[in-house]
Amino acid sequence: MTAKELLKKYGKPENFINRDLSWIEFNRRVLQEALNPDLPLLEKVKFVSIFSSNLDEFYMIRVSGIKEQIAANVLEPSIDGLTPREQLQKIEKCLQPLLKQLYDLWTNNIVPSLRENNIILHEYDELSKEEQKILTDYFKKEIFPVLTPLAFDPGRPFPYISNLSLSLAVLIRKPNGENHFARVKVPNILPRLLQIDDILEPNKRKTVNGGFKARFVWLGDLIKANIHLLFPGMEIIDTHKFRITRDTDIELQEDEADDLLSVIEENIRQRRFGSVVRLEVAQKMPDFMLETLMENLQITKDDVHQFDGPLGLSDVMILYKLPVHHLKEKPFYPVIPxxxxxxxxxxxxxxxxxxxxxxxxxxxxxxxxxxxxxxxxxxxxxxxxxxxxxxxxxxxxxxxxxxxxxxxxxxxxxxxxxxxxxxxxxxxxxxxxxxxxxxxxxxxxxxxxxxxxxxxxxxxxxxxxxxxxxxxxxxxxxxxxxxxxxxxxxxxxxxxxxxxxxxxxxGYSQQKEFRKLFVSPLNTREKILKLIAREIANKKSGKPAHIIMKMNSLVDPPIIAALYEASNAGVKVDLIVRGVCSLVPGVKGLSENIQVRSIVGRFLEHSRIFYFKNDGNDEVYLSSADMMQRNLDRRIEATFPVENKNLKEDIINNVLSVYLKDNVKARELHSDGSYHFVKPQDGAARINSQEWLMNYATKVTTQVKKAIRNK
Missing domain, CATH: 3.30.870.10 (Endonuclease Chain A)
Structure with a gap:
């Protein structure tokens, strides 16, 4: 069947999971790693940072694109049946409980656990008066000169606020009783978490009972505590933190460009002024201050996220770099064959x-x-x-x-x-x-x-x-x-x-066919569809048929439809999809022979591997391409065969099979779009695929070295 025929047969909205809701489920799995009680503490911190960084990019690219569609009054639904406005509503509804979970974890679990391990994130108010005085002196010498207070009044327009920057909204009162709004940016050239040991105790060894000790204060809190120094003679009425996210997905007009490099440089500059798509504020920010920000940033209440905790948790990755090895995974050193x-x-x-x-x-x-x-x-x-x-x-x-x-x-x-x-x-x-x-x-x-x-x-x-x-x-x-x-x-x-x-x-070329490579946008989708069709034909002829596909994302409708067709023909389909998956598995009469699993662990799963049983003549392909429209239609991608028998068997038996046996880090996709951990069967050994692969690489290299010595 052609791609068009497949879509006609399987292109119903209920046969597809919305890609952005699927992405949220992926980030939920990242958060699950941070919630894992068996994970070392600083590994939890790492996953908190990754979750937050992922979310920043999601708003900069995906949410901003949906908001542009809404602004353009696009009413046409995506293939899953959701209009842009419906997608946005569902996104916010799905994210709110995750954000609550994130901040509960950070405040009530991670911060106390860090303190128990002598990594202390101080509230500024809990420092002694003497410590505060020393930090104020440091502030005057090292931080004050970098800061630029920006007033907002009839003579001075609302200041430009850069993407992902942390700022302080300050309400001041002049001696004549007039209230005014000002903004102070927390400079990103300084670390968000300021390690204060060397400032408070410059000549003292930082250990506790011979162990490591580190004390921090949030840079924004130190600035807030000394904000009056930026506005001499004024009364500080209130100060609150806020952070904005801008649309960074500026469209390139490449076909009109004389010089692509200069166009890209201009695009980078334009990003600074993309529209605001999210405002993060402190929970206690008063309404009038929030309304001032919303009005001048041209956003609505729906674009506001309020938190009782530090904004921009992506910055806590600085803690992961601390030399506290017992709070991290055991180091792994890659081997050289x-x-x-x-x-x-x-x-x-x-x-x-x-x-x-x-x-x-x-x-x-x-x-x-x-x-x-x-x-x-x-x-x-x-x-x-x-x-x-x-x-x-x-x-x-x-x-x-x-x-x-x-x-x-x-x-x-x-x-x-x-x-x-x-x-x-x-x-x-x-x-x-x-x-x-x-x-x-x-x-x-x-x-x-x-x-x-x-x-x-x-x-x-x-x-x-x-x-x-x-x-x-x-x-x-x-x-x-x-x-x-x-x-x-x-x-x-x-x-x-x-x-x-x-x-x-x-140069210039109209070449459409290659000897062994599949090349996007020329023929990758067509070649993959043919390989799937061959498995279907083999199954119908009573021959062995099996498809295993490992990738980061599965979104392309014709590929999904072809996999549905394979399932209905009785072909076993195993999918290992790290992130977004729009395919609905396990539905009778549609996808009952398809299983989808995702593995989120110590390393980011990034390899793309496509396996086809081919009547027992196994074929394995590696690729730079995911099964997404952008990879198949709008990118140059290369998919290449593994033909060496030993290498092919190694991928099948010691890579794909191991991922399919993972019962520690693997989650299985259910037909309602949710993911659930794969539970080990009674008596079955626990298999963490990434740990297995670390051990396997080390073991094989050691065996080869021994064999060479024995010769």
Missing amino acids: KELNEEEDFFALIRQRDIMLHHPFHSFTPVVDFIKKAAEDPDVLAIKQTLYRVGTDSPIVKALIEAADRGKQVAVLVELKARFDEENNIYWARELEKVGVHVVYGLVGLKTHAKMTLIVRKEFDGVKRYVHLSTGNYNVVTAKLYTDIGLFTCDEEICSDVSDVFNYLT
């Missing part, structure tokens, strides 16, 4: 067989070394690479710069439209251009999300190509936190495909 030791000839190894790395269980160092060695190798003629999120201090970009300095042909596609990484990417694009690298910014209307590196090398038998393809970014920081799989190969057809994709990106 023995055959990839730096003494080996990397290219010779890849010529012998494909090599797979599963991060963060395997170290990302071999990927960096692959680029570095290519940069240094006199026989390497050219390096081509895509860069999506590279980070602030990228050894990979430095290696590419060195390669260009050595006279190699270097071509890099730097995706300037990688949301919230634009400034980093602009910086690296300019640094690369300075040394003569051919830098391409991407195609108009499309983001380049594929993760590809191509090395062209002169060898004794002619020019040979080597490729690294991955499900994740070339970012050494996130490679320690995200689960991703990368493949090194010199397979001629895959290398030819990657060459063709780079030519498509840097």
Whole structure:
């Protein structure tokens, strides 16, 4: 069946879960980790921060988009049947109990537990008069000069307030009895939590019974306590904190651009002035002060969140960095497979067989070394690479710069439209251009999300190509936190495909078909639909059929409809979807053969793996693409096969099967859109998939080392 026919058959609203409500369920699972009584204390703090940071981005992008639709009077419902206004109402209704749960956890559990472990978040009023005096002196010297009080009166308009910034709303009274409103920004160049030990006791060792001790005060509280110093001669009537979230999803007019880089830079500037989509305020803020903010920020009461606790809990990640190891998970050190030791000839190894790395269980160092060695190798003629999120201090970009300095042909596609990484990417694009690298910014209307590196090398038998393809970014920081799989190969057809994709990106090409790769937006959806259809045909013919798909998000209606068709044909479908899932599982006559699970744990699940039984001739594909319209229609994505028998079996038996056996961190999606922990069957061993994979990587590496020593 075609995508159109599938949608005609299965495109009823009740067959789809709203993507934004599904996202809220994902963030609920993040909050569940913070609520887990078995998790070390600072790990709970980390998940509180992640939950809050996720929510900030959700409002900046998703909620802002829905509000734009409402403002434009869009009445057409999404595929799940909800209009924009209905979506917004349901979003707020679902979020309110989660926010209450978050602040109950923070105030009544985490803060007291931190104190019990000598990490004390002081209320300013509980400090002694002497301590307050010392902090006031510190305030005068170190903080006061940075602050800028901004008045609001007929001569001075309401001040601009930046996205996600914490501010103090101050009501002052002049000597003549007039009341006025002012705003003071809590500067984000200073830490939100000020560690006060060195200020209060500069020469004293900070330990308790030989253990670690740290004392903090909220920077906003210190400013509030000394706010009168900013308004001399005035009476301070009231002071309350507030925080705003702006729409940062500014539309790009790429087709009208002469220079994409300058357009992106202008877009970053415009973000500062996006409309306000959320106002967070202290619970005790009086109505007249709240009304002043609402009127001048042009928002309604529906856009206001009131909290009895600190605003912007994403900032508590600073506590996770404290050197208190007993309050964190046992550290894990990624392993390097023995055959990839730096003494080996990397290219010779890849010529012998494909090599797979599963991060963060395997170290990302071999990927960096692959680029570095290519940069240094006199026989390497050219390096081509895509860069999506590279980070602030990228050894990979430095290696590419060195390669260009050595006279190699270097071509890099730097995706300037990688949301919230634009400034980093602009910086690296300019640094690369300075040394003569051919830098391409991407195609108009499309983001380049594929993760590809191509090395062209002169060898004794002619020019040979080597490729690294991955499900994740070339970012050494996130490679320690995200689960991703990368493949090194010199397979001629895959290398030819990657060459063709780079030519498509840097030149002009109408190529629609490739030898082994699926490439979005050209043919990925079509190829995946064909693979699903083949499983359906096999099942109907009495042949073995099974589909396993692991991804971050499943939203695309034709793919969902095809999976429904597979279920109705009797094909077993196992889906491992970390985040948003619009498919409704377990419905008789629709999806009774489909199970959906989500795993949220120590690492962020990020790898995309697609498995098809294929009548016993197993096929495994890795991909940079999720099953979303944006990945299939509006991005350059690469899906690539794993053909080496041993690697394929490793993914099936020691990755996918392990995720499907997880009964510790796995939650199963029910047909009502809710998720519930997978409970271990009686007598069954508890399996935490990420812990299992950590142990497996270490065990295999140790066994290989022993075998080599024994030889």
